[in-house]
Amino acid sequence: MSYAEVNGINLYYETHGTGRPLILLHGGLGSGEMFAASLATFAGNHQVFLVDLQGHGRTADIDRAIDYHLIADDIAALIDHLGLDRPDVVGFSLGGGVGLQLAIRHPEKVGRLVSASAGIRRDAFFPDLLAQQAQVGAAAAEFMKDTPMYELYQRVAPRPEDFPRLLDKIGETMRKDFDHTEDVRGLRVPTLIMGADADMVPPSHFVEIFNLLDGGLRDGGWGGEGRPKGGHALAILPGTTHYDIIDSPLFAATALAFLTEKA
Incomplete structure (x- = not known):
């Protein structure tokens, strides 16, 4: 259990296992503990860095918006701080968006x-x-006191009283319009787009992202010669939702199958 001072924020992270470095990025209103069901599997053959993102878990908030681009820059700075050589990254929900921005903004680090x-x-x-x-906002804090998210925050946050502030910031982020289509189209880091078959967006949206990455546009061929040129892949996990995909045994198994492919 350690902290790294990067970009003016004191990022909490834990290290588990040995092997090729792997950074896990959790979802909104959570922490690295969201990976509890899969951590042992990931750490079986990787050195896992489990990070608590800005204002989440054991990482105290700072005076700036919760912005995917800025948090991606935090992770890039953490990679430099730890001296890691192009670690693999697995991100879920908020962490999945941060992972995309990390690969878009700092492809040489992933x-x-x-x-x-x-x-x-x-x-x-x-x-x-x-x-x-x-x-979503501070006014909702009172109604969330019986939720696992509130319990986690009260248990581990440096300033438990900041939960309403976190809700305000997350709510503000959720309400902002965004469209990263053109950024994703140029993604150079081999990427697995993963989704639940009953997620917050329809499965067709994950297919849309895969299409942007040159996937699903033609027959793959007997030797895989028609697969996406950048080494990208797509997985829709059956019988899962946005709220339990990360706990499914398929989550780590599918991610590791992609991460261990030969480049």
């Missing part, structure tokens, strides 16, 4: 990327979900 349950256009999310996200 080996392979798994981006799970992360949409690249706000209008791809289901309308009822967008309506719910519009209600």
Whole structure:
């Protein structure tokens, strides 16, 4: 259990296992503990760095927005701080979006990327979900006191009283329009796009992202010669939702199968 001072933020991280370095990036309102079901599997043949992102878990918030681009820069700085050579990255939800931005902004620092349950256009999310996200803010803190997210924050956060502030910042981020289509189209890091078959966006959106990466546009061929030129891949995990995909045994198994492919 350690802290790294990078970009003006004191990032908490844990190290598990040995082998090729792998960074795990958790979802919004969570922490590295979200990977509890898969951590041992990942650490079986990797040196895993489990990070708590800005304002989450054991990493205290700082005076800036919760922004995917800035958090991606934090992880790039952490990679330099730790002296890692192109670690692989697995991100879920918020972490999946951060992972994409890390690979887009700092491709020279990443080996392979798994981006799970992360949409690249706000209008791809289901309308009822967008309506719910519009209600996220400090006023909702009182109604979340019986949730695992609140319990986790109260248990580990450096300043437990900051939970309403985190909700305000996450809510503000959720309400901002975004479209990363053109950025993703130029992605050079081999990337697995992963989603649940009942996620926050329809499975067709993950296919759309795969199409942007030269995937699903032609027959793959007997020898794989028609697969995406950048080494990208797509996985839709059956019987999962946005809320339990990370706990499925298929999550780590699918991610590791991609990460251990020969370049």
